Amino acid sequence: MADYQQILNTIYNELLQREDKGEVASYIPELAKVEKTKLGIYLNRVHGDNFGVGDAYTKFSIQSISKVFTLAMAFANQGNKLWNRVDVEPSGNPFNYLALLEQEEGIPRNPLINSGAIVVADCLLSTYDDPKAELLKFVRQLANDNSIDYNPQVAASEMETGFTNFAIANLLKSFGNLENPVEDVLDFYFHQCSLEMTCEQLSNAFFPFANKGVCLQQTPCLTATQAKRINAILLTCGFYDEAGEFAFEVGLPGKSGVGGGIVALLPDNFIITTWSPGLNEKGNSYLGMMALEKFTTATKASIF
Amino acid sequence: MADYQQILNTIYNELLQREDKGEVASYIPELAKVEKTKLGIYLNRVHGDNFGVGDAYTKFSIQSISKVFTLAMAFANQGNKLWNRVDVEPSGNPFNYLALLEQEEGIPRNPLINSGAIVVADCLLSTYDDPKAELLKFVRQLANDNSIDYNPQVAASEMETGFTNFAIANLLKSFGNLENPVEDVLDFYFHQCSLEMTCEQLSNAFFPFANKGVCLQQTPCLTATQAKRINAILLTCGFYDEAGEFAFEVGLPGKSGVGGGIVALLPDNFIITTWSPGLNEKGNSYLGMMALEKFTTATKASIF
Amino acid sequence: MADYQQILNTIYNELLQREDKGEVASYIPELAKVEKTKLGIYLNRVHGDNFGVGDAYTKFSIQSISKVFTLAMAFANQGNKLWNRVDVEPSGNPFNYLALLEQEEGIPRNPLINSGAIVVADCLLSTYDDPKAELLKFVRQLANDNSIDYNPQVAASEMETGFTNFAIANLLKSFGNLENPVEDVLDFYFHQCSLEMTCEQLSNAFFPFANKGVCLQQTPCLTATQAKRINAILLTCGFYDEAGEFAFEVGLPGKSGVGGGIVALLPDNFIITTWSPGLNEKGNSYLGMMALEKFTTATKASIF
Amino acid sequence: MADYQQILNTIYNELLQREDKGEVASYIPELAKVEKTKLGIYLNRVHGDNFGVGDAYTKFSIQSISKVFTLAMAFANQGNKLWNRVDVEPSGNPFNYLALLEQEEGIPRNPLINSGAIVVADCLLSTYDDPKAELLKFVRQLANDNSIDYNPQVAASEMETGFTNFAIANLLKSFGNLENPVEDVLDFYFHQCSLEMTCEQLSNAFFPFANKGVCLQQTPCLTATQAKRINAILLTCGFYDEAGEFAFEVGLPGKSGVGGGIVALLPDNFIITTWSPGLNEKGNSYLGMMALEKFTTATKASIF
Incomplete structure (x- = not known):
């Protein structure tokens, strides 16, 4: 059996020595403050022990990774009816592409681009009286950890400067694909993005995706x-x-967030979360992507 | 010399008999109430008499025609500096409207599409303490008529349902091409669109464009x-x-509005305004376009 | 263990009874002649027995499925250098196909859309003296069957009417991403698409993708x-x-062709090929898609 | 009355002194050889004397200016039927934009972009037995000068390297908007572009556009x-x-060509042609644009 701790340690040490660590996202002022030298990795094995290294136990802003939690809630709640309002095709384009949404008349390409996640958020607003409380409850249960919470300052910061998301939400509204007021949907959406979790908590919370839903x-x-x-x-x-x-x-399969987190998983096998706040030019964690490449090369893990 | 009254009368009578009168814009609830049978034409000759026919003295919502007034104010005030924030190229595209703005990174193609007019409105907000009062003063002076006013119900109606314009303004803001708050700019913009004028008032107000600025x-x-x-x-x-x-x-040269008005002019010669609320599929007044074709055919008027 | 023969038989019988069988592609005249009632399925299990049903032993035009073979040849031959000329991202767009290529300045999104496959074909032309003979040799070896051959009539038919592919190849050439003459590259490309194989032969030929390259x-x-x-x-x-x-x-993972074939595979487990010439509106085999859904539901096969 | 000769001389002398003269088009090898210091202006007054300065009597490659001649032939011949195959809207996009053509399903935006001019060329091929001879005859008559001719080397050069135009023509063919073979249409099209004329000849040939068609x-x-x-x-x-x-x-109104020529006209008044081979970043003659701005400022000429 592979010595996972040693594999993680080796990757951690190699990557920390790299001079180039990408660029921390600057468009969300609160995120711009995080130090680039942070690097954490946490491995949760479905049928075995767990391992962590570096800043695996430090909370960070999970941002777009939260879209997987809201998608799971909405899918569990609505079933396949959800796909009437959002498609499941890759977008192939930068994440804030309004052009695509306009062209496809308000049906987002998939639930993981911003427009799709805003539609999913709208579904949750229509379903629950207090969607923020419900989401928090859901994520805390998944991770089995009640310390998880929103960062209201990050949420407020995005509410003030997230003009592209306001543009997207208004465009969705103009196409009739938003049931609730723009302000309410985005208030929820910016809160979900502001969730703070550690690599360990994220790996735990993604357990059902690697474990047939359980x-x-x-x-x-x-x-x-x-x-x-x-x-x-x-x-x-x-x-x-x-x-x-x-x-x-x-x-x-995996999901990245602009806060520098990435979660990836091998079904029936493991969930691995990396965190390093410097991003590559596509907006994904620079060291995180490398860590995952090195890990899958070392362990030959792949769904293919 | 042409008998202009007879020409206008003939056009009026011919067009009123047409069964097809286009479709009244339905997306602005207040405008949807106007009767399709309305038709007015007013000719203001720069060096001669003026003539009107039909509903030429009835007020209607000038909508996008107002963009010419705000453009004139901003251009007079800022000079060519204005063109740093908005281009002068035809847009050619209606349906992927935000796409174009996104692709060109927040610089609208021209000041007569919505995005461009919103930038012009923003310029006026940065220039004047009370831009609504200034615009009203300007248009009243141009038309020499103090009865001209906003229709606050129309403005409010658009403020509630104008999600596409909110999307545009937020996209402009995300690209740094909007100095004032989205809500303030759109409040002004929807007011300017709600101006109500008659064909006669519009022809008078467009006089400087046909008269070298005077x-x-x-x-x-x-x-x-x-x-x-x-x-x-x-x-x-x-x-x-x-x-x-x-x-x-x-x-x-001319400008149409979704309220069914069209103003056109031959420099140093005349201004003609038509009004009929039914629109063709491109959003321009159906009978108004026909009236202008018939008028220019009858009088051989053309800048070419 | 699952009774695979019975599973295939059940699927076959259910689907044959459906009235709606999709539409046979009409834009390639030679393909339009095939009967819609054809339906074959062939399962090749990497570590077990093989099973077939219906028209699994009838040859059909593999069309775009051939792109996988040329990709394998070029990747084996050139290694990762290949990715300088073609990307690996999903395209997501069918209808503005040239638009994407133009926007991305002649670098196709991936090797499985036409533009990407034409670049791959160009690579093979630059590598081999007689690329048609080499491809035939490669596919015959993979399938262990020397009866496999091109259909020169189908190739000639596409050469005469494939104006979109000529447009693509010329656009690639204008961006400097085609080394050989347009006519030569397309002659090879249309030949590769004209390859005729049975479900059994295709399943066999895809064996290395399910068997770690062997x-x-x-x-x-x-x-x-x-x-x-x-x-x-x-x-x-x-x-x-x-x-x-x-x-x-x-x-x-899988690949479809406009001739109605689909090959899909579960690594280290099986390859399954379906053939039914009626297509759905996206251009994939209508009954074939259903057959694969039913098969994976019945067997719980999935990479996820 | 203005002293036109002096106005032209002043403009000529001012512009020759500029260091920056734009960049000569390099994509057509034959054109790349022309010296940047060339500058000619010729004014043909509809009701008065004519004036020239500098290289106004040197032949150059008229390129896209030829589109106006073929448009005039096709419009005279077919009347408004022509507009079923090509629109009259501005394109607002670079001249080789295939995206637009694809999106609008093979109907070019207007007859002055390449795709539109290729459709117009196709019309002439369907109309005349020997369209090259007919075009030459037409242009010679317009300019009253039998020395005008094609440059077969320039035409051949474009036929070998004009891959974008081949892409456009094949795309038109794929949409059914090209009646004749791609090779034949482009052979004619590249010949029309290779016409060589002087500023004087062009001004004369554009006479009917400034003179009500006569x-x-x-x-x-x-x-x-x-x-x-x-x-x-x-x-x-x-x-x-x-x-x-x-x-x-x-x-x-006017038309530019990549060979550095520009023709502009004031109806019932004059035609002015400038030539200077250096281009600005939009592909229009750098000094030519300046010359026309200076001329219209000096003479207050404008259709507006």
């Missing part, structure tokens, strides 16, 4: 088919316009 | 060069994606 | 990494703008 | 309405994506 605490939260289908969406759409590259180089 | 009351409001340049923009950009068609069929 | 006859033709990476491309790009849908519904 | 020799070649309509197309579409800018700055 979460860490052995309670089912999705059907096995739903879990598979979310993995398919992660693989084809999880990395903006670098989704193909990630499938090609890493070969695992 | 208005009806003989006070200069633009330089001769500025007036010429606005005419050039009207010709190339005044009719959305039907601009080429209008230049081809009618051969005059 | 073919049916136990000779290695790709490295294990190359085989994995081609599977990743198949999953993200194998079904035009229905790639996400196929990953979502079927959950396997 | 040519220099007083024979009618277009109706007055057709002449007006071609002027409208020139104004809205004559300068690729700088059409609005030209209307704004110069205020005259």
Whole structure:
């Protein structure tokens, strides 16, 4: 059996020595403050021990990774009816592409680009009286950790400067694909993005996607088919316009966030989360992408 | 000399008999109430008598025609500096409207499409303490008529349902091409669109564009060069994606509005305004376009 | 263990009874002649017996499925240098196909859309003296069957009417991404598309992609990494703008052709080929897609 | 009355002293050889004397200016039926934009972009037995000068390297908007572009557009309405994506060519042709644009 701790340590030490660490996202002022030298990796093995290294136990802003949690909630709640309002095709374009949304008349390409996640958020607003509380409850259950919370300053910061998301939400509204007021939907959306979690918590929370829908605490939260289908969406759409590259180089379903986190998983096998806040030019964590390539090369892990 | 009254009467009578009168714009609830049978034409001759027929003295919502007034104010005030924030090229595209703005990184194609007019509105907000009062004063002076006013219900109606314009303004803001808050700019913009004028008032108010910048009351409001340049923009950009068609069929600079008004002019010669609320599929007044084609055919008027 | 023969028989019988069988592609005159009632399925299990049903032993025009063979040849031959000329991202767009290529300045999105496959064909022309003979040799070896051949009539038919492909090749040439003359590249490309194979032959020929690069006859033709990476491309790009849908519904890497064939595979497990010439609106085999959904549902096969 | 000779001399002398003269087009090898210091201007006054300066009597490759002649032939021949195959709207995009053509399903935006001119060329091929001879005859008659001819080397050079035009023609063919074989249409098209004329000859040949359709020799070649309509197309579409800018700055209908020529006209007044082979970044003659701005400023000439 592979010595996972040693593999993680080696990767960690190699990457920390690199001078180039990417660029920390500057468009969300609160995120711009995080130090580039942070690097954490946490491996949760479905049928075995867990391992962590570096800053694996430090909280960071999960940002777009939250889209997987809201998607799971909405899919579990609405079933396939959800796909009337959002498609499951890769977008192949930068994540804030309004052109595509306009051309396709308000039906977002998939639930992991901003427009799609805003539609999913709108579904949750229509479903729950207090969607923020429900989402928090859901994520805390998944991770089995009640310390997880929103960062209201990050949410407020995005509410003030997130003009592109306001443009997207208004465009969705103009096409009739937003049921609730723009302000309310975005308030929820910016809150979900502001969730702060550690690599360990994220790996734990993604357990059901690697375990046929059954979460860490052995309670089912999705059907096995739903879990598979979310993995398919992660693989084809999880990395903006670098989704193909990630499938090609890493070969695992996964999701990145602009806060520098990446979660990837091998069904029935493991979930691995990396965090390093410097981003590559496509908006994915620079060292995180490298860490995952090195890990899958070392372990020969791949769905293919 | 042509018998203008007879020409107008003939056109009026011919067009009123047509069964097909286009479709009244339904997306602005207040406008949807206007009767399709309305038809007015008013001719203001720069060096001669004036003539009107039908509903030429009934007020209607001038909508996008207002963009010419705000453009004139901003151009007179800022000079060519204005062109740093908005271009003067025809857009040619209606349906992927935000796409174009996104692709060109927040610089609208021209000041007569919505995005461009919103930038112009933003300029006026940065210039004047009370831009709504200033615009009203300007238009009243041009038309020499203090009865002209906003329709606050129409403005409010658009403020509630104008999601596409909110999308545009937020996209402009995301590209740094909007100085004032989105809500403030759009409040002004929707007010300017709600201006109500008659065919006679519009013909009078467009006098300076046909008279080297000098208005009806003989006070200069633009330089001769500025007036010429606005005419050039009207010709190339005044009719959305039907601009080429209008230049081809009618051969005059002009501007249409979704309220069913069209103003066209032959420099140093005349201004003609038509109003009929039914629109063709491109969003221009159906009978108004026909009236102008018939008028220019009858009088051989053309800039070409 | 599952009774695969019975599963295939059940699927076959259910689908044959459907009235709606999709529409046979009409734009290639030679293909339009094939009867819609044809339906074949062939399962090749990597570590077990093989099974066939219906028209699994009838040859058909493999069309775009051939892109996988030329990709394998070029990747084996050139290694990662190939990716300088073609990307590995999903395209997501069918209808503005040249637009994408123009926008991305002659670098096709991936090797499975026409533009990418034409670049791959160009690579083979630059590599081999007689690329048609080399491709035939390669495919015959993979399938262990020397009866496989081109259909020169189909190739000639496409050469005469394939104006879109001529447009693509010329656009590639204008961007400097085609080394050989347009006519020569397309002559080869249309020949590769004209290859005729049975479901059985295709399943056999795809063996190395499911077997770490080692073919049916136990000779290695790709490295294990190359085989994995081609599977990743198949999953993200194998079904035009229905790639996400196929990953979502079927959950396997695969490739379809306009002749009605589909090959899909579960690494280290099986290859399954279906053939039915009626297509759905996205251009993929209508009954074939259903057959694969039913098969993966029945067997719970999925990479996710 | 203005002293036109002095105005032209002043402009000529001012512009020759500029260091920056733009860049000579390099994509047509034959054109790349022309010296940047060439500058000619020729003014043909409809009701008065004519004036020339500098290289006004040197032949150059008229390139896209030829599109106006073929448009005039096709419009005279087919009347408004022509507009079923090509639109009259500005394109607002670079001249080789295939995206637009694809999106609008093979109907070019206007007859002055390459795709539109190729459709017009196709019309002439369907109309005449020997379209090359007919075009030559037509242009020689317009200019009253039998020395005008094609440059077969330039035509051959473009036939070998004009891959973008081959892409366009094949795309038109794929949409069913090309009646004749691609090779034949482009052979004619590249010949029309290779016509060589002087500033004087071009000014003479454009006489009917400024003279209600009646040519220099007083024979009618277009109706007055057709002449007006071609002027409208020139104004809205004559300068690729700088059409609005030209209307704004110069205020005259006109057409530029990549060989460095520009023809502009004021109806019932004059035709002016400039030639200087250095181009600006939009592909229009750098000094030519300046010369026309200076001329219209000095003479206050404008259609507006």
